[in-house]
Amino acid sequence: MLDIVLLGSGGGMPMPHRFLSSLLINYKGRKILVDCGEGTQVSMRMVKWGFKSIDLICITHGHGDHILGLPGLLATIGNSGRTEPITIIGPEGIENIINGLRVAVPYLPYGINIIESPKKLLGISVLLKGMEVREIIHEDFINKDMVISTLELDHSLPCIGYSLYIPRRPKFYVEKAIFNQVPRELWKRLQNGETIIYKGRTYDPSMVLGDKRKGIKLSYITDTRPINTIPDFIKGSDLFICEGTYGDNRDLKKAIKNKHMTFAEAAKLAYEGNVKKLLLTHFSPVLDEPEIYIKNAEDIFMNTIVGYDRFTKTLSFSC
Amino acid sequence: MLDIVLLGSGGGMPMPHRFLSSLLINYKGRKILVDCGEGTQVSMRMVKWGFKSIDLICITHGHGDHILGLPGLLATIGNSGRTEPITIIGPEGIENIINGLRVAVPYLPYGINIIESPKKLLGISVLLKGMEVREIIHEDFINKDMVISTLELDHSLPCIGYSLYIPRRPKFYVEKAIFNQVPRELWKRLQNGETIIYKGRTYDPSMVLGDKRKGIKLSYITDTRPINTIPDFIKGSDLFICEGTYGDNRDLKKAIKNKHMTFAEAAKLAYEGNVKKLLLTHFSPVLDEPEIYIKNAEDIFMNTIVGYDRFTKTLSFSC
Numbered sequence: 001m002l003d004i005v006l007l008g009s010g011g012g013m014p015m016p017h018r019f020l021s022s023l024l025i026n027y028k029g030r031k032i033l034v035d036c037g038e039g040t041q042v043s044m045r046m047v048k049w050g051f052k053s054i055d056l057i058c059i060t061h062g063h064g065d066h067i068l069g070l071p072g073l074l075a076t077i078g079n080s081g082r083t084e085p086i087t088i089i090g091p092e093g094i095e096n097i098i099n100g101l102r103v104a105v106p107y108l109p110y111g112i113n114i115i116e117s118p119k120k121l122l123g124i125s126v127l128l129k130g131m132e133v134r135e136i137i138h139e140d141f142i143n144k145d146m147v148i149s150t151l152e153l154d155h156s157l158p159c160i161g162y163s164l165y166i167p168r169r170p171k172f173y174v175e176k177a178i179f180n181q182v183p184r185e186l187w188k189r190l191q192n193g194e195t196i197i198y199k200g201r202t203y204d205p206s207m208v209l210g211d212k213r214k215g216i217k218l219s220y221i222t223d224t225r226p227i228n229t230i231p232d233f234i235k236g237s238d239l240f241i242c243e244g245t246y247g248d249n250r251d252l253k254k255a256i257k258n259k260h261m262t263f264a265e266a267a268k269l270a271y272e273g274n275v276k277k278l279l280l281t282h283f284s285p286v287l288d289e290p291e292i293y294i295k296n297a298e299d300i301f302m303n304t305i306v307g308y309d310r311f312t313k314t315l316s317f318s319c
Numbered sequence: 320m321l322d323i324v325l326l327g328s329g330g331g332m333p334m335p336h337r338f339l340s341s342l343l344i345n346y347k348g349r350k351i352l353v354d355c356g357e358g359t360q361v362s363m364r365m366v367k368w369g370f371k372s373i374d375l376i377c378i379t380h381g382h383g384d385h386i387l388g389l390p391g392l393l394a395t396i397g398n399s400g401r402t403e404p405i406t407i408i409g410p411e412g413i414e415n416i417i418n419g420l421r422v423a424v425p426y427l428p429y430g431i432n433i434i435e436s437p438k439k440l441l442g443i444s445v446l447l448k449g450m451e452v453r454e455i456i457h458e459d460f461i462n463k464d465m466v467i468s469t470l471e472l473d474h475s476l477p478c479i480g481y482s483l484y485i486p487r488r489p490k491f492y493v494e495k496a497i498f499n500q501v502p503r504e505l506w507k508r509l510q511n512g513e514t515i516i517y518k519g520r521t522y523d524p525s526m527v528l529g530d531k532r533k534g535i536k537l538s539y540i541t542d543t544r545p546i547n548t549i550p551d552f553i554k555g556s557d558l559f560i561c562e563g564t565y566g567d568n569r570d571l572k573k574a575i576k577n578k579h580m581t582f583a584e585a586a587k588l589a590y591e592g593n594v595k596k597l598l599l600t601h602f603s604p605v606l607d608e609p610e611i612y613i614k615n616a617e618d619i620f621m622n623t624i625v626g627y628d629r630f631t632k633t634l635s636f637s638c
Contacts, residue, residue, distance in 0.1 A: 100423070
């Protein structure tokens with residue numbers, strides 16, 4: 001189970017009625033933040049999910065509306081009493097940007113690990129007071145609490161999209177283990193995905209487990225033009241959070257010029273990616289009432305929500 | 320006449336109900352901003368005084384709660400269509416901090432002039448689309464629209480206070496000019512403070528002008544311990560804006576440790592500086608209702624206002 005809250009739904013500039021696009025994710029009591037524009041910590045304070053348990057921060061790119069809230073947030077996390085390190089993931093160049101911004105908050109009571117432009121999958125293990133983030137190969141994903149993958153997007157500077165996947169282990173069948181004459185002392189290890197040679201015989205997980213089960217997938221794509229690698233990247237997401245900077249189809253030229261998307265373009269990606277639900281965000285400051293343009297998305301992908309600040313949702317394993 | 324609005328009244332962290340301490344000043348339609356913590360631009364948008372006409376930004380020091388809103392604001396000013404340069408004044412080290420923060424907003428459509436730790440008075444001339452800021456000697460102040468002086472404060476890093484003075488010229492007396500047989504073609508120049516030798520005779524301004532008149536003085540002191548240079552610096556201010564991080568007198572130890580002030584300490588400075596009015600600001604995030612401590616200031620200096628976000632006031636020349 002995964003709880004998310006859209007801390008802000010705006011793009012460009014923070015507004016009195018709309019914070020900048022940012023997503024807070026709660027998994028097993030630990031938190032992941034995606035993007036952090038100016039004012040993000042204020043919205044975070046409103047939702048009262050706490051600051052101390054933020055273990056991982058994913059930054060899409062170095063534009064101010066996605067990162068200028070970071071130094072202040074890092075200071076506030078420091079004030080919350082955190083001493084465990086935080087991991088920050090971002091595109092090429094992110095370390096330089098973070099180091100620049102930290103000029104106003106040089107001293108923090110915890111360390112920061114920066115992962116710049118990851119080329120492999122990142123496996124997340126939830127610890128008692130933090131998260132361990134490691135590059136993994138695909139076959140390892142089942143033993144991780146979460147797997148994060150990234151995709152290079154098409155914006156005016158290096159920008160990456162994120163996909164978070166919570167694997168769901170196959171069901172354990174006692175009757176199958178007994179039928180296959182698997183010694184009881186191996187059950188737990190096999191359930192954990194290990195293959196074991198024991199007393200001359202090879203045991204593999206399929207001898208105690210049922211069929212593969214779909215996990216929970218959440219994707220976050222902003223800022224970018226629609227590109228043909230996105231549908232595959234977001235494939236089957238339970239929730240696809242996507243920028244829709246412009247609601248009106250007539251703003252397509254602006255979207256192309258500024259390397260953003262219209263609602264309709266985001267909806268087309270949702271359709272092609274066969275996701276369950278689309279949540280639009282990152283509305284242009286001039287888009288006062290984005291919801292009036294929902295039909296432009298629904299005509300292409302029905303299950304669309306026009307995001308708003310502090311929209312909250314729980315994602316669960318399918319039955 | 321000078322209009323001011325306290326954009327925020329908080330210290331430390333931006334809160335849902337309280338922005339960080341920042342002051343916006345409107346003089347002849349041009350704007351000066353003092354300090355710019357995270358979220359300042361949101362409060363600025365609420366008051367609708369505009370972004371394009373901000374000509375001068377005065378920063379007290381490099382702590383996040385006073386400067387982290389700067390890069391976002393500079394970007395927003397850029398979006399407003401401004402092309403005229405902006406001057407930023409700050410303490411020692413400010414240039415380095417600004418250059419660091421600008422990593423997320425490297426391109427702006429206007430130039431930035433930085434004045435670090437000014438040692439002289441700064442004379443301000445209001446232009447049609449900006450302000451000219453120049454170091455001046457004291458005798459020149461009467462010909463400037465405004466004069467800014469700074470004072471080194473006692474905080475945990477270089478920090479300066481600001482005093483803004485709008486000089487008021489002595490009244491021009493036609494009868495005095497005629498009585499002193501001043502040729503009419505010299506009146507204007509004498510009124511502007513010039514001493515002129517004309518046809519062998521020396522004319523000085525006192526031949527056409529009345530007595531000196533008090534201008535408008537505004538002082539801004541945060542963050543600091545009370546130090547003995549402050550009363551003289553703020554002397555006779557029409558409005559003295561001062562940090563009162565702690566309301567409760569029992570928080571004096573915290574104030575000493577963190578290099579801040581209590582309400583009572585700020586009030587003592589107001590009393591010693593013989594100011595007209597004290598406006599308290601920069602309240603600690605834990606100070607939920609600062610106004611309940613007003614008596615701690617009023618017992619020492621009666622004319623105290625406990626600041627709040629978007630408190631507005633007009634300062635005029637005395638009659």
